[in-house]
Amino acid sequence: MVIGKKYILTKNFKDEPQEDDLTLVEFEVPPVTDGEILVEAEYLSVDPYMRPYSDTMSPDITMIGTQVAKILESKNPNWPVGKKIFANIGWTTHSVFNPELLDESYIISPYILPDFDDLPASLALGMLGMPGNTAYFGFEEICKPKAGETVVVSGAAGAVGSHVGQIAKILGLKVIGIVGSEAKCKWIVDELGFDHAINYKTEDVYVALSNVAPEGVDCYFDNVGGEISSSVIHQMNEFGRISVCGSISTYNTGSKWNSNNLLKATVIQKAMIFKQLKMEGFLVYRWIDRWNEGIEKNLTWIREGKLIYKETVTEGFENMFKAFTGMLKGSNIGKAIVRV
Ligand code: NDP
Numbered sequence: 613m614v615i616g617k618k619y620i621l622t623k624n625f626k627d628e629p630q631e632d633d634l635t636l637v638e639f640e641v642p643p644v645t646d647g648e649i650l651v652e653a654e655y656l657s658v659d660p661y662m663r664p665y666s667d668t669m670s671p672d673i674t675m676i677g678t679q680v681a682k683i684l685e686s687k688n689p690n691w692p693v694g695k696k697i698f699a700n701i702g703w704t705t706h707s708v709f710n711p712e713l714l715d716e717s718y719i720i721s722p723y724i725l726p727d728f729d730d731l732p733a734s735l736a737l738g739m740l741g742m743p744g745n746t747a748y749f750g751f752e753e754i755c756k757p758k759a760g761e762t763v764v765v766s767g768a769a770g771a772v773g774s775h776v777g778q779i780a781k782i783l784g785l786k787v788i789g790i791v792g793s794e795a796k797c798k799w800i801v802d803e804l805g806f807d808h809a810i811n812y813k814t815e816d817v818y819v820a821l822s823n824v825a826p827e828g829v830d831c832y833f834d835n836v837g838g839e840i841s842s843s844v845i846h847q848m849n850e851f852g853r854i855s856v857c858g859s860i861s862t863y864n865t866g867s868k869w870n871s872n873n874l875l876k877a878t879v880i881q882k883a884m885i886f887k888q889l890k891m892e893g894f895l896v897y898r899w900i901d902r903w904n905e906g907i908e909k910n911l912t913w914i915r916e917g918k919l920i921y922k923e924t925v926t927e928g929f930e931n932m933f934k935a936f937t938g939m940l941k942g943s944n945i946g947k948a949i950v951r952v
Contacts, residue, residue, distance in 0.1 A: 616706030651681035657737040674702035738947030745906035747775035754855035755831035759784030767835030769796035771947040842878035856893040922946030
């Protein structure tokens, strides 16, 4: 008999997630019936969306999330034992399910990982998965970048931001990243080739940006929202484009659980009007029909040495919560993942 472990969301997060909002439980893994497979998690993803999405979840479900897992047992000929798969099946070490019958709420159906050769399978949770496609589609389709333009990326040392900045360099833009530490500033400039980095924790973002981009900003890829974004938006050029990808600076406040604590926004309308800016939010699943195009393009760029990937790996399923809250506070460089 196989004993698995999973995290149950016992309470919806209020403000900052607390350890006792989740409960780690053991369970007896059920037998595999016709059409089903038994998988064991190898890598699990911790992502910012888990924080705001928890507001919409009913307590007592398995905490949501994606993983790379290995098939241990199979009664489905299309899903052979030994293959590695991607699946959106939550914070659990083991699962038994029919991969062809997961309901629509799973958005990305489980799939057998393509052959990445020497690259780690965990990239299916990062550059060769959802965050990678967020960077690829969310930047090019919404910012419509042109060579020679100036782009600002916030959250620039994270999974999506570090990827967007590198695509922008590939496309010939001047790239400025906003991050929360000196180590991150150094990494994005020295290793990823960003032109400038701004540490929002130690510098006045408005002043620092006006020093490094006196020509103004044409594209802004926004991962964080709040004051940082206002400082950027007020320095944009006419007909600038803003891709609103994330708002991590606001995820811990203003949820339906503390509606009297809604954040006040700084005024951006004047810049929007007089600079005739275009601002558009998106969810990456808008491009679900082009999913493989993004993965293949990013894979090609990695192989050509044009995209550098980095992962912050937390060891041990028991450390999922630590990895999750650490990522929300900025302890990761590149993609935050957990190795079981
Ligand atoms: P990251 O790897 O970037 O990790 C989150 C980072 O956010 C931290 O490392 C931290 O870096 C930064 N951060 C935390 N708090 C703040 C704050 N108050 N102000 C500024 N930065 C902060 O995560 P992802 O790359 O996975 O996601 C980045 C953003 O993209 C998120 O907002 C996420 O919700 C969004 N997203 C949106 C998608 C979509 O479809 N629209 C899909 C995927 C992601 P630092 O040390 O620099 O503060």
